Amino acid sequence: MTFTEQLRQEAEPIFEAIMEHPFVRGIANGDVPKGAVTHYVKADFEYLNAFMHLYGIAVSKCHDRDDIEFFTQNIDFVLNSEVHPHHNLCEYIGIPYEQLQGYPLPPNADYYIKHMKHHAHEGNLGEILAALLPCPWTYLEIGNRLMEEVNPDTNHPFYTWITFYADTSMSNTTINLRERLDTWAEGASEREKEHMKEAFIKSCQLEWAFWEMSYNEQTWDLIPRASVASS
Template identity: 75%
Template sequence: MNFSDYLRQEAEPIFQSILDHPFVRGIAKGDVPKEAVAHYVKADFEYLNAFMNIYGIAISKCDKREDMAFFTENIDFVLNSEIHPHHNLCEYIGTPYEQLQGYPLPPSADHYIKHMKHHAHEGNIGEILAALLPCPWTYLEIGQRIMKEIQPDENHPFYAWISFYADGAIADTTNQLRHRLDLWAETASEHEKQTMYEAFMKSCHLEWRFWEMAYTQESWSLTPEHTVKS
């Protein structure tokens, strides 16, 4: 069993909790509270900015140009392609995308970003890969599961979101991250593998927390936001 397969096996309960989360099931049914969707987009816009920053930190730690090219391509993907699911969500709630940008991060999203940046700044490439991998991997499985179960057509309110994450582009990103992590693990010490394991598992848990944060409209004031900025 390679390292990424082992990590996925260990994280099975968390993956299942994510797949069964009411926000995710709401996407499948085409019915999510609009306030929760707005809360999600606000946080995810900032999260994806941080994701690109972490790819940039990874580039600074690369020795090979092919590795630099890999992380650069992924920055381009997040910057120019992963905005499409956000647009779908914004259309669903009837709010311009630009009006959901520039908000403070809720606690769980803030925690998630700081967790990834810690491994990016303090760790090696293996740690960075392990911390980043759960994001595309969980979204890939969400998209594939909904596509298989619901088989949505273009009339589904979240068809663009579902088809994006069930598409080959996310699978390619996930598989490339897994492959690079597996290669890194082959020569890693037991201590390094344990650190990568912990980075991966914490990111998986924080992926669940991100959905929960959006669904409950988590905030620092402990008072949910009940309005969509218009």
């Protein structure tokens, strides 16, 4: 069993919780609260900006030109391709994409980005790979699961979103990240592998937390306004 196979096995309960999250089930059913979708797009736009920065940090730690090319291509993929599912969500809520950009990160998204930046700055390339991998891997599995369950046609409101994440481009990104992480793990110490495992599992947990944050429209205003007014 490869290192990433071991990680995926350990993260199985988290992956399954993501699959059963009401936001993901809503995508499958074609019915997600529009406020939740708006909150998701605002946060994910900023999250993907940070994801590109993390790929840039990974480039700075590469010694192999093939790795540099890989991370550079992934920046291009996020920048120019991953806007398509965002546009699909914006069509669903009837709000132009440009109006949902530049908002502060909600707490869970802020924590997720800082978690990945910690491993990017403090850890080695293996830790960066481990922290980045759950994002494309969970989305790939969501896309594949929904294609099997729903088999959407073009009339499905989230047809573009589902087919994008079930596409070979997302599969190739996940496979390549896994292969690089498996290769890195072969020469890593047990301590280094523990750090990589920690980075991966926490990113999986924060993937679930991102869906939860979006569905509940989480904000920094954690004290209910009614309680403040009555005090």
